[in-house]
Ligand code: HEM
């Protein structure tokens with residue numbers, strides 16, 4: 001490359017963002033892409049949320065009121081797929097894009113063009129998935145796990161849903177590659193691996209999980225596709241296949257996937273609690289090792305989702321103990337968060353409130369997980385509302401609370417304005433109370449035997465379901481406050497200082513940049529001591 | 530760039546790994562007998578010593594995949610058998626439609642770990658079955674329980690599911 005073009009390139013770097021809509025289409029800037037991911041995630045959160053309100057409206061009373069059972073099942077399937085792949089995963093990808101370069105003192109992600117591509121696959125993927133709603137026979141309705149043979153008996157939505165999953169998978173794999181390369185190659189001088197902020201560590205491990213399991217899922221759904229359209233018999237017993245094989249492939253992806261959703265949340269909480277306790281994180285290196293061991297263990301416990309399909313005794317025992325083992329590193333993390341708060345000079349701004357609620361309620365979800373890990377007991381819990389309660393406790397007051405906490409925590413940094421603390425607190429209390437009204441009764445209806453994924457139920461479950469539905473509507477509408485607070489902070493408000501939170505400058509590089517940070521930050525790498 | 534290529538290679542390899550699990554799963558299940566699948570061919574050979582002191586209850590289950598339009602049933606739902614003795618049980622299937630149907634019955638034996646001890650000499654599941662419109666067919670299964678079957682086994686279930694493969698056949 002000649003010296004002249006090199007100069008040109010260099011000049012170009014000093015410009016701010018391009019003007020107009022095309023800025024967002026062609027951008028390779030990590031902050032722009034982070035914003036795109038986060039905005040998309042928020043929109044999908046409301047799309048998926050609207051579907052869950054259809055479900056809860058139908059379940060408010062026994063009997064069929066609003067939708068037919070087929071549509072109900074489409075809602076449960078799409079709700080889950082959209083929340084997992086459309087809301088939580090892109091939201092964490094957005095946080096990674098915004099924060100990882102800033103936190104490790106890098107000027108941008110390592111592969112900015114790839115970054116643009118991995119985001120722009122998403123709208124196409126969601127369009128494909130949403131288009132199935134308008135087809136003959138409607139959207140996929142066999143549940144987000146897409147088990148054959150049921151999923152193969154639906155209409156022609158299957159290829160659309162599967163191509164959508166392929167695109168989402170390619171997008172996550174590219175994002176994961178980008179994150180790994182950024183963390184390995186772009187750290188500021190002095191930022192050793194064992195100095196990385198916990199959020200960066202947890203994302204690094206998450207990225208490895210993504211690389212290892214997304215392709216397996218892509219392969220499994222490809223087999224579904226060829227079984228349906230090209231006469232193969234991977235999962236078809238008539239041709240010598242076995243539908244249980246799909247379950248193994250799915251959960252080999254699926255269990256690590258639930259940790260893909262939760263590990264970055266652990267990272268977020270590990271950033272927030274020390275800041276508001278005004279103490280360094282307790283047991284940093286044990287946090288790193290605990291996260292790594294959770295990542296490793298997540299590969300060897302998948303069949304705890306399949307206790308009821310028939311397994312020899314040795315298998316049941318092995319998967320029971322292996323699953324319980326995961327609670328050990330998870331317990332280490334919870335212990336460390338509590339120890340970080342212990343005797344800290346704590347204040348309770350909105351991000352901290354959400355982080356504390358995360359610690360309490362996520363742990364509660366972990367406990368029900370332990371109950372279900374006991375295979376003889378799980379025969380009762382499996383496919384009931386008990387498991388619905390379990391995974392919503394770990395995913396809503398777990399992953400979603402972490403995302404909300406992260407938004408409040410970094411919003412002043414992103415926008416340069418403090419958000420409205422009073423509304424933030426209101427949002428917190430409404431959300432924290434309604435989430436329990438919503439999901440706590442589901443433990444009871446589940447233990448009493450109410451199956452999951454049904455539009456109608458026996459009358460003895462009526463009270464629990466009515467409570468749950470009321471909680472759901474309060475929860476859903478409370479989130480509008482969240483959107484309002486975000487928009488208000490983008491529009492203006494009290495200017496945020498560089499460190500935003502008292503003493504935060506000691507807790508990470510992001511608080512040493514101006515609020516908002518310049519379009520290109522850390523062009524001169526900071527020296528980390 | 531080396532790092533990018535390496536990680537991308539791992540991703541592609543994991544895609545392959547998923548497919549590699551298919552034959553691995555089949556071999557693993559065959560080797561351990563985990564999923565109660567049995568070979569589609571006769572495994573009962575020769576005479577066995579009849580053990581009249583033991584009695585095993587065998588249950589028969591019939592089912593149809595994706596509502597294949599057959600009426601499919603076993604002659605009886607239960608049979609008490611002595612290990613080592615040959616028995617014949619008839620299964621009946623009637624085609625409920627106006628067209629010819631081709632079906633393939635897939636057997637499954639529970640508990641899966643002892644499936645290999647239920648040995649068949651003759652079974653309609655060994656080959657595909659043609660059903661003329663509105664005709665009923667009698668399909669015998671001849672089998673023997675290997676006397677080597679462990680003492681603790683007192684009940685077994687033999688189930689057949691008919692899969693409609695009429696449209697799958699190119700001819
Ligand atoms: C100590 C930790 C945990 C244990 C012991 C555990 C255990 C289990 C078990 C045994 C099941 C299967 C229940 C059944 O189908 O009968 C299950 C389901 C599930 N878990 Fe967990 N879990 C834990 C943490 C988590 C976390 C952190 C997440 C996600 C953030 C999660 C998400 C899920 C989901 C989504 C399902 C349901 C999948 C489905 O069938 O649709 N779990 N868990």
Ligand SMILES: [Cu+2]
Pocket residue numbers: 254255258301302304305
């Ligand atoms: Cu799991």
